[in-house]
Amino acid sequence: MTGTPRRWADEHAVVVDLGFGDAGKGVTVDLLCARRRFGAVVRANGGAQAAHNVVAPDGRHHTFAQFGAGTLAPDSPVPTHLSRFVVVDPFALAAEAGHLVSLGVRDPFALLTVDRRALISTPWHQAVNRVRERARGAARHGSCGMGVGETMAYALAHPEDAPTVGDCADPARLRGKLVRLAAYLAEHAGRGEDFPDVEECLPAYRAFAERVRLVDERYLPGLLAASPVVFEGAQGVLLDEWHGFPPHTTWSTTTTANPLTLMAEAGQEGGARRIGVVRTYTTRHGAGPLVTEDPVLGAALPERHNGTHPWQGGFRVGHLDLVAHRYALEATGGVDALVVTHADAPDRIRAATGAAPRWCTGYAGADGSPLRIAPAAVPDLERQERVTAALLAARPVLEAMPVEPAAAIGDALGVPVEAVFSGPTREDARTTWAREPRGWSGARRSTRVSA
Template identity: 85%
Template structure:
C-alpha cells in the first residue's frame, strides 16, 4: 500500500486533438475547468506555436499558446505547469501574459510553474527556422515559424549546449550557451533574420526566472498526488513527429504519449481519462495532404480566429475525414471519450451551399484501388514520407453525413461522445457522458 488516497481512473484528464490541430482543445480545457476545479493545466508538448482559442461567455477572447486554457475559468484562473516536454519561449510568454492581464487576469506569471529541464526556444532558433522555411520556396513544410523545431534539433545534436529553463537563473552559464548557439546556427544554417542581442536576451530570461516558479522533477508527481490535472495537448495527432505525414509535421510528440509517460513516472499509470477532440469537418493549416479538401467549404465556413498566416500558410477546409481520424485514434492508442466541436457547421453548409454535408469513409489511390493507411510499428520517417506521397494522390470516397453528426461521428469512430459544441464558448456546449462533477 502506498498510503495515498484511492482515486478514480478518470481523475486526471488528457486532451488530444485527433486531426491536424485547430479542433478545439482550448474550448475543451476551458469547459473541463468550468465543470471542476483542477490543480493545474499541464502542457506536455509543443511551445509558443500552439494557438488554442478560448472565447468566454462575456466575449473575452484569448489565443492560448503556453498558458493553459483554464486560465479564464469562471471560478478563477487554473494554474499552468510547463513540463519538461514543453519548449518554453520567455519572450512569447511575456506577450501572452500582457494580453491575459488586459483581460482581467491578475499577475499571470504567478500562475506558472516551469520544469527546469524544459528547453528554451530563443530568437536564434526562430530566425533560422524562418530562413530555412523561406529557402524551401514552393516546397515549404508548413512551419509556424516560432523556432520549436530548430530548438529540438539543436538539443538532439548538442544536448550539453542546449539552453534550458534552469539556465535562466544562471546568467553566466546561459551566456556561454547562447554564444555557442549563435555560432553553431550561423555556421550550419546561416544567420536567419537579424542578429539577436545576447545581453538583451539575458535580461529577459533573468526576468522570466524571477517572475515564474522554477521547479525540479519532484514537483509534478507531488501535484498529481495532491489534485487532478488536465494535460492540454498542442497541435494534432496527424502532425505528430513520427506518426504524421512527413515532412509536413512538427518536432513534437502530439499523441497522448507524453502525458501518459509523466503519469507513469509518478506512479499514476492508467489514472486519466483520454479525451479526443474532433470537428464535424476536417481542417489543416498550410502545406501537406488534406485528402477531403474542398475550397467551397472554406467559403461556406469562414473562421474568425483562423486564416492565412505568413509562416503556416492558408487555413484549409475539407469534408470530415473518418479515415484520417481513425488513423489518429490508432496512432495515439485510442481515447475514452470524444468532444465534437463545430456541431452547427453542417447546417451552415446546407444554408450556404444548398448541398447536404458529406463525410469521407474511404480513400482510393492513384490506381483507383482502395487505399488504407495505418501507423507504423516503429519510428520510420521514410515510411511516413511514402504515406504522404500516397495521400497526395489519393481521392476521398464521400457519402452523406447523417442528420445528427455528433452522435454519428462517435458511432463511426467507436467512442462515446462526452460533449458537443455548437458555438465558440463553454455555454455553447452540451455535455453527454463522463463529464466530471463540479468540485470546488
C-alpha cells in the same frame, strides 16, 4: 493495479486533437475547468507555436500558446505547469501574459510553474527557422516560424549546449550557451541573418527566471498526487513527429504518449481519462496532405480566429475524414471519450451550398484502387514519407453524412461522445459531465494509487 477504483471526478484528463490541430482543445479544456476542480493544466508538448482559441461567455477572447486554457475559468483561474516536454519561449510568454492581464487576469506569472529541464526557444532559433522555410520556396513545410523545430534539432545535436529553463537562473551559464548557439547557427544556417545581441537578451531571461517559479523533477509527481490535472495537448495527432506525414509535421509528440509517460513516472499509470477532440469537418493549417479538401467548404465555413498565416500558409477545409481520424485514434492508442466541436457546421453547409454535408469513408489511390493507411509499429520516417506521397495523390470516397452528425461521428469512430459544441464558448456545449457542487471547497484530494 490495486487500491480504490477511480471515479471520473478523481481522474486526470488528457485532451488530444485527433486531426491536424485546431479542432477545439482550448475550448474543451476551458469547459473541463469550468465543470470540475483541477489542480493545474499541464502542458506536455509543443511550445509557443500552439494557438488554442478560447472565447469566454462574456466575450473575452485569448489565443493560448503556453499558458493553459483553464486560465479564464470562472471563479478562479486554473494554474499552468509547463513540463519538461514543452519548448518554452520566455519572450512569447511575456507577450501572452500581457494580453491576459488586459483581460483581467491579475498576475498570470503567479499561476505558472516551469520545469527547469525544459528547453528554451530563442530569437536565434526563430531566425534560422524562418531562413530555412523561406529557402524552401514552393516546397515549404508549413512551419509556424517560431523556432520550435530548430530548438529540438539543436538540442539533439548538442545536448550539453542546448539552453534550458534552468539556465535562465544562471546568467553566466546561459551567456556561454547563447554565444555558442548564435555562432553555430550563424555558421551553419544563418546566411547573413542579423541576429540579436546576446547581452541585450540576458536581462529578459533573468527577469523570466525571477518572475516564474522554476521547479525540479519532484514537483509534478507531487502535483499529480495532490489533485486531478488536465493535460492539454498541442497540435494534432496527424502532425505527430513519428505518426504524421513528413515533412509536414511538428518536432513534437502530439499523441497521449507524453502525458502517460509523466503519469507513469509519478506512479499513476491508468489514472487518466483520454479525451479526443474532432470537428464535424476536417481542417489543416498549411501545407501537407488533406485528402478531403474542398474550397467550397472553405467559403461556406469562414473562420473567425484562423486564417492565412505568414509562415504556415492558408487555413484549409475539407469534408469530415473518418479515415484520417481512425488512423489518429490508432496512432494514439485510443481514447475514452470524444468531444465534437462545430456541430452547427452541417447546417451552415446546407444553407450556403444547398447540398447535404458529406463525410469520407475511404480513399482511392492514384490508380483508383482502395488505399488503406495504418500507423507504423515502430518509428520509420522513410515509410511515412511514402504514405505522404500516397495521400497527396489520393481521392476521397464521399458519402452523405447522417442527420445527427455528432452521434454519428461517435458511432463511426467507436467512441462515446461526451460533449458537443454548437458555438465558440463553454455555454454552447451539451455535455454528460456534471458540474461539481457549488458548496465544494476545492480542497486538494489524494489521487495516489498503489501498484
